[in-house]
Amino acid sequence: MAHRGRRQQERRAAASVTTPMPEFDLIARIHARAASRGDVVLGIGDDAAILRLPPDRDLVVAMDTLNTGVHFPEDTAPADIGWKALAVNLSDMAAMAATPAWCTLSLSLPQSDAVWVDDFLDGFLALAAQHEVALVGGDTTRGPLSVCVTIHGLVEPRGALRRSGARVDDDIWVTGTLGDAAGALRQWQTGIAIDPVLRARLDRPTPRVAAGFALAGIAHACIDVSDGLLADLAHVCRASRVGAALDVDALPASDALRDAFDRETARALQSAGGDDYELCFTAPKTARISIESALFGCDVPATRIGRVTADAGLVVLHDADGGAWSPPRRGYEHFGG
Amino acid sequence: MAHRGRRQQERRAAASVTTPMPEFDLIARIHARAASRGDVVLGIGDDAAILRLPPDRDLVVAMDTLNTGVHFPEDTAPADIGWKALAVNLSDMAAMAATPAWCTLSLSLPQSDAVWVDDFLDGFLALAAQHEVALVGGDTTRGPLSVCVTIHGLVEPRGALRRSGARVDDDIWVTGTLGDAAGALRQWQTGIAIDPVLRARLDRPTPRVAAGFALAGIAHACIDVSDGLLADLAHVCRASRVGAALDVDALPASDALRDAFDRETARALQSAGGDDYELCFTAPKTARISIESALFGCDVPATRIGRVTADAGLVVLHDADGGAWSPPRRGYEHFGG
Numbered sequence: 001m002a003h004r005g006r007r008q009q010e011r012r013a014a015a016s017v018t019t020p021m022p023e024f025d026l027i028a029r030i031h032a033r034a035a036s037r038g039d040v041v042l043g044i045g046d047d048a049a050i051l052r053l054p055p056d057r058d059l060v061v062a063m064d065t066l067n068t069g070v071h072f073p074e075d076t077a078p079a080d081i082g083w084k085a086l087a088v089n090l091s092d093m094a095a096m097a098a099t100p101a102w103c104t105l106s107l108s109l110p111q112s113d114a115v116w117v118d119d120f121l122d123g124f125l126a127l128a129a130q131h132e133v134a135l136v137g138g139d140t141t142r143g144p145l146s147v148c149v150t151i152h153g154l155v156e157p158r159g160a161l162r163r164s165g166a167r168v169d170d171d172i173w174v175t176g177t178l179g180d181a182a183g184a185l186r187q188w189q190t191g192i193a194i195d196p197v198l199r200a201r202l203d204r205p206t207p208r209v210a211a212g213f214a215l216a217g218i219a220h221a222c223i224d225v226s227d228g229l230l231a232d233l234a235h236v237c238r239a240s241r242v243g244a245a246l247d248v249d250a251l252p253a254s255d256a257l258r259d260a261f262d263r264e265t266a267r268a269l270q271s272a273g274g275d276d277y278e279l280c281f282t283a284p285k286t287a288r289i290s291i292e293s294a295l296f297g298c299d300v301p302a303t304r305i306g307r308v309t310a311d312a313g314l315v316v317l318h319d320a321d322g323g324a325w326s327p328p329r330r331g332y333e334h335f336g337g
Numbered sequence: 338m339a340h341r342g343r344r345q346q347e348r349r350a351a352a353s354v355t356t357p358m359p360e361f362d363l364i365a366r367i368h369a370r371a372a373s374r375g376d377v378v379l380g381i382g383d384d385a386a387i388l389r390l391p392p393d394r395d396l397v398v399a400m401d402t403l404n405t406g407v408h409f410p411e412d413t414a415p416a417d418i419g420w421k422a423l424a425v426n427l428s429d430m431a432a433m434a435a436t437p438a439w440c441t442l443s444l445s446l447p448q449s450d451a452v453w454v455d456d457f458l459d460g461f462l463a464l465a466a467q468h469e470v471a472l473v474g475g476d477t478t479r480g481p482l483s484v485c486v487t488i489h490g491l492v493e494p495r496g497a498l499r500r501s502g503a504r505v506d507d508d509i510w511v512t513g514t515l516g517d518a519a520g521a522l523r524q525w526q527t528g529i530a531i532d533p534v535l536r537a538r539l540d541r542p543t544p545r546v547a548a549g550f551a552l553a554g555i556a557h558a559c560i561d562v563s564d565g566l567l568a569d570l571a572h573v574c575r576a577s578r579v580g581a582a583l584d585v586d587a588l589p590a591s592d593a594l595r596d597a598f599d600r601e602t603a604r605a606l607q608s609a610g611g612d613d614y615e616l617c618f619t620a621p622k623t624a625r626i627s628i629e630s631a632l633f634g635c636d637v638p639a640t641r642i643g644r645v646t647a648d649a650g651l652v653v654l655h656d657a658d659g660g661a662w663s664p665p666r667r668g669y670e671h672f673g674g
C-alpha cells in the first residue's frame with residue numbers, strides 16, 4: 001500500500017525523528033485483517049505486491065469504482081458498500097469464466113474513520129473470504145467517498161468467455177432474476193418502504209463466479225448484467241455483430257418484484273434496471289442439457305429469454321403473443337443515472 | 338472497460354431498440370487512442386482484460402489514486418494530471434525494480450467532457466508510450482474528479498527490491514534532487530510566481546523506472562520518495578528494523594530550489610517535502626562503483642546521503658559539522674496535507 005492517506009501522520013512521525021507508528025493507521029488496520037494466499041509472494045506493506053501465477057494460466061484484470069451518490073445511495077451501510085465494491089468486480093471475473101485470486105483497493109474517505117473502515121472491511125473481506133481472494137495492496141486517500149477495486153483472476157489460455165462469441169440462433173440465457181436491485185432503487189427514490197429482499201439484492205449482489213466458471217467451454221458469449229439487460233445485451237450484440245430477439249414475458253422475476261410492482265413496471269425494471277449482476281450468456285441450442293446440468297451443480301437457476309438473430313445491432317422485444325414491446329422511458333432508471 | 342460512466346447513454350440507446358453507438362462515448366475515445374502490446378490477449382472492450390505473462394516472471398501490482406485538491410492543485414492542466422496519475426504508479430514499479438507492462442484506469446469526472454479527456458490522455462498516453470505500458474481496461478464514472486490507476490509489472494522471481502532489505506552500515510542513496518515538487522507547492526500556496534522548473538517537477542515527475550531496474554541485484558532496499566524523504570526512509574527503517582543517519586547538507590538540491598529558497602527552507606523541503614518520486618535506496622559500501630556505473634548507464638544521478646544504523650526506527654539528521662538538525666514544522670508540507 002502506498003500510504004498516501006496517512007502522509008500527514010507520517011510527516012508528524014518523521015518530525016519527531018523517532019518515527020513511532022501513528023496511533024491511527026488505516027493501512028495497518030486493513031493489513032491486519034486481510035487474509036493472504038500461498039501465491040502471494042509479497043502482500044500489503046511495500047511499494048507494490050508480488051504475485052505468482054501458475055505457468056499455464058493467463059491473467060484476467062478488471063477495475064470498477066463505486067462513488068457515493070452515484071453507485072449506491074448515501075444511506076448504504078459501510079459493510080454493504082464493502083461487499084458491493086468487491087462484488088461488482090467479482091462479477092466481471094464471473095462474466096469471463098475466470099477464477100478470482102487477488103484484489104487491490106483504493107479507498108477515498110472524507111476523513112479517517114476507523115469505525116467506518118472496520119465496518120467496510122466486514123463486508124469486503126467476508127465476500128473476499130467466500131471467493132478466496134487476497135487483498136494485496138492499494139491506497140487510502142482523502143477525498144469524497146469513493147471505492148475503487150482492481151480484481152485479478154486466472155483463466156486457462158483460450159478459456160475465457162467473451163462478449164464477442166455469440167452466434168446466430170444461439171439461445172440467450174440469464175441467471176437468477178432480473179429487476180430486483182432496480183426495484184429497490186425505485187422504492188428508495190419514491191420514498192416508499194423498501195422491500196428487504198429487493199434491498200438485499202441492491203446492497204449485496206451475488207457475483208455468479210461459480211456459474212461463470214461452469215459455463216466455460218459451453219457458452220459462446222457472456223456478460224454480467226450491471227447496466228441493465230438491454231444495455232448489456234447490446235454490448236454482446238455489438239461485439240458479436242449479431243442481434244437479439246427477447247421474450248419479455250420470459251424474463252425471470254422474483255416473487256418480491258412481482259409483489260411490489262405492476263406488470264409493466266416490473267417488465268421495465270427487468271429489462272432495463274441495472275445492478276443485478278446476473279450473467280447473460282448465449283449458447284447453442286444443443287447445449288441446453290449441459291447448461292442446466294452445469295448450473296444445477298452450482299445451484300444457480302437460469303432461464304432462456306430469447307435467441308440471437310442475424311439483425312446486427314438490433315435488439316427486439318416481444319411479449320408472449322408475439323407483439324413488439326418497448327420499455328417505457330421511466331423504466332430506464334439507475335441510481336444517479 | 339465496464340462502461341459504468343455511460344449507463345444513461347446506453348440506456349437511451351437500448352430504449353431506441355436499434356442500439357446505435359452513443360454519440361459521445363468516453364470509453365470508445367480512450368480505446369481508440371490506447372496502444373496495445375503483444376502480450377495483451379484481450380484489451381479494452383470486454384468485462385475484463387486478459388494478459389499473458391512470461392512463464393519465468395512474477396506479477397507486480399500497485400494502485401494509486403489522485404484526487405483533485407488533495408494530490409494536485411485544482412488548476413493543474415488535464416495533461417499533467419494524466420501524466421502524474423501514471424507517473425506515481427510507474428514510480429512504484431521503479432521502487433520494486435519491476436518492468437511495467439499494463440495498466441488500468443478508473444476516471445471519475447463531474448461531467449462527460451471530451452476535450453478534458455483528450456487532454457488528459459495526451460499526458461497519460463505520452464508517458465505510457467515512453468514505458469511501453471498498455472492501457473487495458475478500467476472504467477469511467479460520474480463523480481468528483483479522481484484518477485485511480487492500477488499498474489502491472491513483471492519481475493524475475495526474487496528479483497524485486499523491497500523496503501525490508503536494508504542492512505546496518507549500508508549507504509543510503511537518493512536519485513536526482515529533492516524538494517523541487519514541494520518547493521513549487523510552497524510557491525503556489527503562498528501565492529508567489531511558481532518557478533517553471535519546480536512546477537514541472539510537481540506536475541510531470543519522472544518515474545525512475547530504468548534506475549530501479551538497474552539497481553536490482555545491487556541495492557539492498559528501495560522506496561520511492563512520494564511522502565517525503567524522512568517519511569519514506571522511516572518506512573524502510575521500520576520494514577528493515579534498522580535506523581538511519583542522514584547528512585542534511587548532502588541532500589541533493591536543484592539550482593532552481595537553491596535560487597528560490599533560503600537554506601533552512603530548502604533543507605526542510607528536501608527532507609520532508611513529498612512528490613519528488615526519486616528513489617531512495619540502500620546498498621553496501623562495496624557497491625559504490627557498481628551503483629555509479631549502473632545509474633550512469635541510465636543517465637540518472639544519485640547521491641549518498643547517509644548510512645543505515647542499528648538504532649531501529651531512529652532517523653537522525655545532522656549537518657556537515659556533525660550537529661543534530663531537525664526540520665522546522667513548517668517544512669512538513671504537502672498539498673492538502
